[in-house]
Amino acid sequence: MIKNVLKICGFWVFFAMVSSSVFAVSVEVTLFKKEFSVNDQFEVFFKVDAQGKDINAMQGKVDFSSNVFSVVEIKDGNSIVGKWVEKPVVSGGAGGFLGGINFSYIIPNGYKGVLSPYYGGYKPGKMFSIIFSAKKAGTGYIKISDGKAYLNDGDATKMNVSSNVLSLNISAVGVSSGGTMVKKSSPNSMDVLAPDKFALVLSKDENISEGKWFLAFDAKDNDSGVDHYEVYESLLEGYSDGAWSEAESPYVLKDQNLSSYVYVKAVDGNGNGKVETFEPSNIRPWYSYFSFWIAVVFGGLVVFFAIKKVRI
């Protein structure tokens, strides 16, 4: 009898394990070709299959054979990611990777997959892609490890994340025919469109800016992704090309009187920029400008000396 119970329990555990792995959220690590030569560059896509669940957050690590590959660039354009909590970044210098690339993000109001007019139902959506460079002949792998996803249920119910292991054969120089290789010199040369329009949200908060006024913004670019932001503050309307300085969101305003025009430029991976303007909400009166009084004094002196000369 005990034997029978154990057998049944065994079956139960087996089915539970099989079933739970089927229900887990998965990340597909894909590319079109799997054979490359040394010095080839190739783009690997990381797509999320929610497996019918409604998730709103995910974290994990891109693991890869750092002795075979190096990371050239991470692209997050045309992505399902709503807000990066921890944006994946290329670090450790060219080809000098130990460990992996961490990432975490949220998708406000949830994600079941990507809809499209070209197919029915949901399909896996890209969270980012990575351009790798093959630096040595041999076999290397790329996968997602330590993955966790959270259900869009208000309780942050945790889900396991599974991933396939992408195995690539790198041959000696000249063997590969190219295929899906990416040219290093111009990875985003096809991107001619600026990022989409974006909102500038003015606020002040003790926790963000010690009570000072700041602007929050978050732009989206569906080609090469937003690379960085630049800001220009001026009492006068308009901006010139050389006046910008790099900034991050949230940006604490230099002019806390809100008397300045603030221009925020989102720049994509190919250098295309989209500028949004925050207009001064507290325009200063003309007599409050120092430059105005200098002009008055200078003008007065000119008139004074002109009259004096005429009298002489």
Add this chain to the structure above:
Amino acid sequence: MRIKKISRIVLCVVLFAFFVGTAFAEESATVTVSATVEGHSYSSSGDGDSGSRVIPYVSFSGYAYSGAKVYVESDAQSVAVFDSAASGWFSYNVYGISSGIHNFSVYAKDIKGNFSKSVSFLIDVPSSSITNVSNIFVPPTVSVDKVMYGIKEKIVFSGYGVPNAPVYVVVNSFDGALKSFSKQVLSDSSGYFEYVPTADVFGYGGYFVSARSLFGGVFSLFGKEVEFQIMDRISLSATSSKCSQKVDLNKDCKVDILDFFIELKWYKKPLKKAVEKRFDFNGDNKVDLADFSMMAFYWTR
């Protein structure tokens, strides 16, 4: 011997069926409505005689409430605001959406000024097609007439949903003592519905209420949760906050990018002072992605 074997197999099958059934139970209860996306391509070059060039657009249609303001956002940027018809039906074409993946949100404001929860979907918008997003079902709004009640007082739950359709008003307690008290009411021709129980139906404690509509055999998503408390007379003098959602960190009654940046400042940082515990939404003494997940669930506009 054979009977024993058969009964063992049957038991295993039953156990497996139970497990699979349990796994899918939540699914069938929570999956309510989404949008149907269709499209058709067009020829971008007008040939002079046969007609003009068609500009691609994304069309949104579905049901909200009578005379509601319907808002459409693309990646948290407002792209359209329009009115729904008296029947609750709406349809609107949005031009100028770039191709690629966009996170669209559709929500509504009822005639009393209450906002609904967003219905969101990620769509891969093609560059050369008209994209139709249909069957959007905006969840009902719900509000309470006060935030604190005495045990003998009447509570007025009211809101707007699809006109002339059943609405399920669901009350849950914070501590889990009351699990999903549900009451079905019918909305009138404007979509207005009301349910007025006395507080003793629920008993003392903190509660939240939300609602969902049933229309055409399909449930909407649950709407926003609204909190209320039932207290004794002594405690009724206690103050209450209008924006009581714990993930609304700056208390502006919205959960948006500003709350996100505040929370981000505490990500993976130790919480030393008692006042800093408010950044830990799930009470596990750390700020991690689970807290951001809770924020993403309550994200408004």
